[in-house]
Amino acid sequence: QLQLQESGPGLVKPSETLSLTCTVSGGSISSNIYQWGWIRQPPGKGLEWIGSIYHSGSTYYNPSLKSRVTISVDTSKNHFSLKLSSVTAADTAVYYCARHSTVFPFDYWGQGTLVTVSS
């Protein structure tokens, strides 16, 4: 059974960089079929796709966040990572990682991790 698990600091100061890692178990991140994405959900609000990455390292991002987002992959560790720079309180959210493909949408999700931006 595929499992995804987010990890990283739960508190980040304004203007700093948010960094999270998603570790994949029960399957290989190097699959040619699947892509790996980040989605976030501010408290009490809806879902927002942040960006996705192929195992090759090719990425594509939400245009509204593109200038601040970097997603990378480490196939040797079977994990991928998110960096979001210059954070503000508006970036406070539960951050999810998830698997998807070009054809199939987000079918496996991590449990999510709350990141609060506050001094």
Added chain:
Amino acid sequence: SSELTQDPAVSVALGQTVRITCQGDSLRSYYANWYQQKPGQAPILVIYGKNNRPSGIPDRFSGSSSGNTGSLTITGAQAEDEADYYCNSRDSSGDHPWVFGGGTKLTVL
């Protein structure tokens, strides 16, 4: 980028049928996918593509599409179906990123 619009809230009597809709230009090119999210939990995919259910999703959940509107229908709603429902699809512009609707809170009366 495109947007997907959902009604904020819908209610249904126990055992009745309810339709949750999602509107957006991208749905003229792509099917809507649907997710169920209960409080404190990650979303679960319930319908994808034309009308496909992942393993373990009850057959009372179905999907349909017409023009720029995608719909999720629950036939014979159960108490456990009370949740937030989100649609999503590829965006038909640019690099074809993903977009989500704002979500619909379903109350089962």
